[in-house]
Amino acid sequence: MDEEYYKTKESVEEYIELAKDVNGSELIEKLKKVLPSNSNILEIGSGPGSDWKILNKSFNVIGSDNSSEFLKHLIAMYPNDEFLNLDAVTIDTNRTFDCIYSNKVLHHLKDKELEDSIKRQYRIVKSKGIICHSFWKGEDFEIFKGLYVNYQNEKKLKHFFKDYFEIISIISYQEFEEGDSLLVIGKKK
Numbered sequence: 001m002d003e004e005y006y007k008t009k010e011s012v013e014e015y016i017e018l019a020k021d022v023n024g025s026e027l028i029e030k031l032k033k034v035l036p037s038n039s040n041i042l043e044i045g046s047g048p049g050s051d052w053k054i055l056n057k058s059f060n061v062i063g064s065d066n067s068s069e070f071l072k073h074l075i076a077m078y079p080n081d082e083f084l085n086l087d088a089v090t091i092d093t094n095r096t097f098d099c100i101y102s103n104k105v106l107h108h109l110k111d112k113e114l115e116d117s118i119k120r121q122y123r124i125v126k127s128k129g130i131i132c133h134s135f136w137k138g139e140d141f142e143i144f145k146g147l148y149v150n151y152q153n154e155k156k157l158k159h160f161f162k163d164y165f166e167i168i169s170i171i172s173y174q175e176f177e178e179g180d181s182l183l184v185i186g187k188k189k
């Protein structure tokens, strides 16, 4: 069923197949410019684990997701590594990190949820820590495959992050079409 997208075995298998040639290598190159290698990263919404695998080459990364089906897949692929069941809003962990990273995850949060997530990220990122998140660029929101998609623009993103993170850059980039995506990199205030 649509509202269970990312939660059922079938939808997770479908997403893994659809996204098999997509990864955040370009985003991670930008992150590497501001984050020392071997830093501790929490990835939110690791999904198929494509970005986790790239991040893991340069950093100590812990993957996470709030979908037990994606977590099953990640644990089966990488049995010696640790993955956490975390929701992007509450990020319910006692650990702290040098960086929190996500690629096309936080657009599933409504504005208030995104605000709560950013406040929580502020708490679990170490002093001068880094956040690096991508969003779909646009206005308003839509429901796609039963999932909430919250489009963002530079102005809104600056507003959400400004009290907690100094914005290092907001970069417009292409996922499928020119300028359809935004990458925010910030440093804890």
Ligand SMILES: C[S@@+](CC[C@H](N)C(=O)[O-])C[C@H]1O[C@@H](n2cnc3c(N)ncnc32)[C@H](O)[C@@H]1O
Binding pocket: 006, 019, 024, 044, 045, 046, 047, 048, 049, 050, 051, 064, 065, 066, 067, 070, 086, 087, 088, 089, 102, 103, 104, 105, 108
């Ligand atoms: C569009 S996929 C992106 C996955 C991966 N980052 C990638 O780039 O392929 C969105 C991912 O975010 C996860 N997700 C959605 N809402 C979430 C939430 N509230 N907390 C944690 N993960 C969430 C989904 O289960 C899925 O793995």
